[in-house]
Amino acid sequence: MSARPRGRRPGDWLELVRAPAALTVLGDTVAGAAAAGRPLHGRRLALPLASAALYWSGMALNDWADRAVDAAERPERPVPSGRIAPGAALAGAALLSGAGLALAAFAGGRDALRVAVPLTAAIWAYDTLLKPTRAAPLGMAACRALDVLLGAGAGRGVSARTPALALAAHTFGVTALSRGEVHGGRRADVRVALTTTLLSAALACGKGTSRARHRGAAALCALVYARTTATAQLAAARARSTAGGPADPAAVRTATVCGIHGMVPLQAALAARSGSLDAAALVLGVLPLVRRLSTVRSPT
Structure with a gap:
């Protein structure tokens, strides 16, 4: 039997788009809604699927744009290893972007497209222009905020400003x-991460619904979020490659993965804060699966 052509194995494409990590974006639209x-x-149930398709498009575009850097730093990835051709990765990103826009249009019509189009533009701008610059964190934050607003819709975006700000x-x-995943993290970046974690937790526990059970559920989910995220960030702050040097790259990678996982309980906290306990429970229930799948395919 002949070998399967390179780049056509489904596993290569799943690795390219970090497929399991899309579970961490489904709760964005839930929190916004x-x-x-x-x-x-x-x-409107198609809105989380639109988010997932746009997330996958961003991952494929990321590896296309980073192919030269990855050839030196992460040669095992699908594009630099030759398992997926650069042109195929770019085409895949474009197709997934189109799928995301089509799903958004199906789910919410023009109201959803008024958010989905800027979100798609922000994803492409981040991966092709902003990622190597100091504006990269701001660009990625804008993508996440727009993803939350996709759940609310352009007409009611103002009402979702708190969850959008928290996730941004x-x-x-x-x-x-x-x-700092490859060469070690700067102390300033670790401090920024810890500060934003505390800010997001505070926003999730802030004024929302007046019912005590909703506030209690939001606080519990926010506690899970803070423990998931801040604990690993504190460990990265303490782990130094050399005395006084940057944070250890392995510790930074671990903290980054925990931060990605932390999206889920944060989304659940924000949904509970808005009075939707069923949605919060559904989102939080994804967390064990996210953690298990990340042991198979890294989300970074």
Whole structure:
């Protein structure tokens, strides 16, 4: 039997788009919808799928844009290893972007597209222009905020400003920290990550619904979030490659992965804060699966 052509193995594409990590974006639209008082049902159930498709497009585009850097730093990845051709990765990113926009249009029509189009543009701008610059964390934070607003819709985006800000702040910190995954993290980036974690937790526990059970659930989920995220960030702050040197790259990678996982309990806290306990429980229930799948395929 002849060998399967390189780049056509499904596992190569799953690795390229960090497929399991898309589970960490599904709760964005859930949190946004809960804040806007627009529960996801009927066609609107396709909004989390639109988020996942756009996330995958960003991952494929990321590896296409980083192919030269990855050839030196992460040669095992699908594009630099030759398992997926650069042109195929770029085409895959474009197709996934189109799929995400189509799903958004199906789910929410023009109201959803008024957010999905800027979100798609922000993803492409981040991967092709902003990632090597100091504006990278801000660009990624904007992507996450827009993903939350996708759940609310353009017409009710203002009502979802708190969850959008909380997830944007968290994303800003995780992105800043992730820049030290290969060569070690700067102390300033670790401090930024810790600060944004505390800010996001505070926003998740802030004024929302007046019901005690909702506030209690939000606080519990925020505690899970803080423990998931801040503990690893503190460990990265203490782990030094050399005395007074940068944070150890392995510790930074661990903290980055924990930060990605931390999106899930944060989303659940924000949904509970808005009075949607069912949505919060559904989102939080994804966390064990996210952690298990990350042992098979890294989300970074």
